[in-house]
Amino acid sequence: MTPMEGLLIVSVLFMIILLSGHPLAFTLGGMAVIAAATVWGNPAALNMFLRTTTSVGTNIVYASIPLFIFMGAMLERSGAANDLFDSMYIIFGPMRGGIAITTVVICTLLAAASGIIGASITLMTILALPAMYKCKYDMKLATGTIMAAGCLGTLIPPSIILVIYGAQAQISIGKLFAGGMGAGILLSSLYLFYIIYTIITRPESAPAIDPAEAAKYSQGQKWFMFLRSVLPTSILILLVLGTILLGAATPTEAAALGSVGAMAVALYNRQLNWKVVYQCCQLTMKTTSMIMFIILGASMFTSVFLGLGGGDVINGLINGLEVNRWIVLFAILFILFIMGLFIDCYGMLLIGIPIFTPIVGALGFDQLWFGVMFAVMIQISNLSPPFAYAAFYVKGVASQQKIMIPISELYWSAIPYMIMQIVGVILLCLFPDIIMWLPENIF
Numbered sequence: 001m002t003p004m005e006g007l008l009i010v011s012v013l014f015m016i017i018l019l020s021g022h023p024l025a026f027t028l029g030g031m032a033v034i035a036a037a038t039v040w041g042n043p044a045a046l047n048m049f050l051r052t053t054t055s056v057g058t059n060i061v062y063a064s065i066p067l068f069i070f071m072g073a074m075l076e077r078s079g080a081a082n083d084l085f086d087s088m089y090i091i092f093g094p095m096r097g098g099i100a101i102t103t104v105v106i107c108t109l110l111a112a113a114s115g116i117i118g119a120s121i122t123l124m125t126i127l128a129l130p131a132m133y134k135c136k137y138d139m140k141l142a143t144g145t146i147m148a149a150g151c152l153g154t155l156i157p158p159s160i161i162l163v164i165y166g167a168q169a170q171i172s173i174g175k176l177f178a179g180g181m182g183a184g185i186l187l188s189s190l191y192l193f194y195i196i197y198t199i200i201t202r203p204e205s206a207p208a209i210d211p212a213e214a215a216k217y218s219q220g221q222k223w224f225m226f227l228r229s230v231l232p233t234s235i236l237i238l239l240v241l242g243t244i245l246l247g248a249a250t251p252t253e254a255a256a257l258g259s260v261g262a263m264a265v266a267l268y269n270r271q272l273n274w275k276v277v278y279q280c281c282q283l284t285m286k287t288t289s290m291i292m293f294i295i296l297g298a299s300m301f302t303s304v305f306l307g308l309g310g311g312d313v314i315n316g317l318i319n320g321l322e323v324n325r326w327i328v329l330f331a332i333l334f335i336l337f338i339m340g341l342f343i344d345c346y347g348m349l350l351i352g353i354p355i356f357t358p359i360v361g362a363l364g365f366d367q368l369w370f371g372v373m374f375a376v377m378i379q380i381s382n383l384s385p386p387f388a389y390a391a392f393y394v395k396g397v398a399s400q401q402k403i404m405i406p407i408s409e410l411y412w413s414a415i416p417y418m419i420m421q422i423v424g425v426i427l428l429c430l431f432p433d434i435i436m437w438l439p440e441n442i443f
Helices: 003-019 024-040 045-057 060-077 080-092 098-113 117-134 139-154 160-169 173-201 211-215 219-245 251-268 274-307 310-320 325-342 345-363 367-381 389-400 407-430 433-442
Strands: none
Touching: 003 024, 003 274, 024 045, 024 274, 024 345, 045 274, 060 080, 060 098, 060 117, 060 160, 060 219, 060 251, 060 274, 080 098, 080 117, 080 219, 098 117, 098 139, 098 173, 098 219, 117 139, 117 389, 139 173, 139 367, 139 389, 139 407, 160 173, 160 274, 160 345, 160 367, 173 219, 173 251, 173 367, 173 407, 173 433, 219 251, 274 345, 325 345, 325 367, 325 407, 345 367, 367 407, 367 433, 389 407, 407 433
């Protein structure tokens, strides 16, 4: 059997099993064992899998994952987001679209403080959606803003996606964090541009809050509320990102500092107790276990993929192409977009890295730049139906708030923001320095 035939058999079986609804981690690991025993026929495969398990379990980079998750969970329960929203609601609420703009700004700050999209979307659905519903916002604008802005944690450090990408692709996580900041701020700006454009063209879609609500507070009280709410989160961001970008700490060490800092924020807001710590530890354990199982299964699958000659097949295909390298890159981005319709973010990441990273390297693209572009495509996947995880978060939490929104309406509300994301991809291709400037000048 030729390498191409073996890879086709394994790929087809993998897609059939995955689309049948089986968990990704067990599908990857199970297919690796079956393919190694049958198609590959390598008797040493089990020993190789043991070495893979040891390598994944002892990689110090992965220690940052539970720490960042704990930090995000603790920040979610600290009340910092509530204070941020309350202060910015009073300041920006009296202007049209003020709550939507507030949502984007807060989600950007939360992304830089936690890196977990589920926490941001859940919090803003609880805080911002009822306020926009009360002010009679266009629900497509309201829910689309929450979904898109809530996914910024995919890009803006400390992003779990970028941590995993750096560990798998052997790229500096600090440089990925620096590059992700440029791309994340670009997308955040595009979302604000769309909101402002909507306010200008359809002012009735984003009314202002009742002026009487803001009139209860003096100008001095408003600024005091704002500074009191922003200061703790800003210190936490500087503690985590500043130590990484200045080279004072590794991502793992910065994650540990961030976890302590998040507990300090919770203590500052009088929300720190044993119940909160227990809940954060429980969530961290569950989420980390899920991620690490997927990483292990993907690492086993990658070993078999390379053992079957996957790397040689890909190199042969690339060397045989006589087209512009940008056409190949856009084909890869389109494949990632299609993958995002059916596979979750970790599946995209861990299946795509061994396949596409060698290709972009052979084409002469910067690996760091492509890593951030990969994260942008993952962010798009969180909004793209049918498996739009951001829509599922909003749907579930909104139902608890007694706001019933059909899932089809959530899909449609994501479309304008997906267009903004595609515009962002084009801009990042035309102006790669948006990603590369910060890592090149800091490191």
